[in-house]
Amino acid sequence: xxxxxxxxxxxxxxxxxxxxxxxxxxxxxxxxxxxxxxxxxxxxxxxxxxxxxxxxxxxxxxxxxxxxxxxxxxxxxxxxxxxxxxxxxxxxxxxxxxxxxxxxxxxx
Amino acid sequence: xxxxxxxxxxxxxxxxxxxxxxxxxxxxxxxxxxxxxxxxxxxxxxxxxxxxxxxxxxxxxxxxxxxxxxxxxxxxxxxxxxxxxxxxxxxxxxxxxxxxxxxxxxxxxxxxxxxxxxx
Numbered sequence: 001x002x003x004x005x006x007x008x009x010x011x012x013x014x015x016x017x018x019x020x021x022x023x024x025x026x027x028x029x030x031x032x033x034x035x036x037x038x039x040x041x042x043x044x045x046x047x048x049x050x051x052x053x054x055x056x057x058x059x060x061x062x063x064x065x066x067x068x069x070x071x072x073x074x075x076x077x078x079x080x081x082x083x084x085x086x087x088x089x090x091x092x093x094x095x096x097x098x099x100x101x102x103x104x105x106x107x108x
Numbered sequence: 109x110x111x112x113x114x115x116x117x118x119x120x121x122x123x124x125x126x127x128x129x130x131x132x133x134x135x136x137x138x139x140x141x142x143x144x145x146x147x148x149x150x151x152x153x154x155x156x157x158x159x160x161x162x163x164x165x166x167x168x169x170x171x172x173x174x175x176x177x178x179x180x181x182x183x184x185x186x187x188x189x190x191x192x193x194x195x196x197x198x199x200x201x202x203x204x205x206x207x208x209x210x211x212x213x214x215x216x217x218x219x220x221x222x223x224x225x226x227x
Binding site: 001032034035037042043044045048049050055062087089091092094095096097098099100101105 | 125143145154156157160168169171178204206208210211212213215217218219220
């Protein structure tokens, strides 16, 4: 299986801050990397697919970058509704899809 | 707007079989290039993919669950289902159904249903 490691596991930030979350794959996954946002009691929501493509309806303050083994999710200016947990997921091997452990973003 | 809705028992006894159904509305399950999958999340923990199936039959399962899992599709009802055999307390989780393109992310999700394994 491809292991997905996110860092940090949690962070505290203020409204307006630029936030960066990192995801590292245990082997190259090209650009088969997706990012999700999950709020308490809710299903995850797809933010970014194929490493950098913004899902329809997602604000442009969210962006993704990277390829191979190292990927980044950036929130350019954190908004109150962005406090949530974020997960990365590799879709390189469809027979063994895996998620990262999550990064919880809370209010400083 | 595509909608997915999980249904099934919220309580399952140890060693028995967990069975859930996902009903798809607002679109056809027989759509080309999309898979229908199940993901679970134990309370307070992260996400774990269980398995995915294409409407015409191609199926993939998490290697760690493969011996106990079956995902099936009923195109006549626009539904797909999950069966997980020989459950233990470790299978207690919120179970989500979702859609994804081959090689891409899960773009539509159900709201999730909590299944507790307990006697």
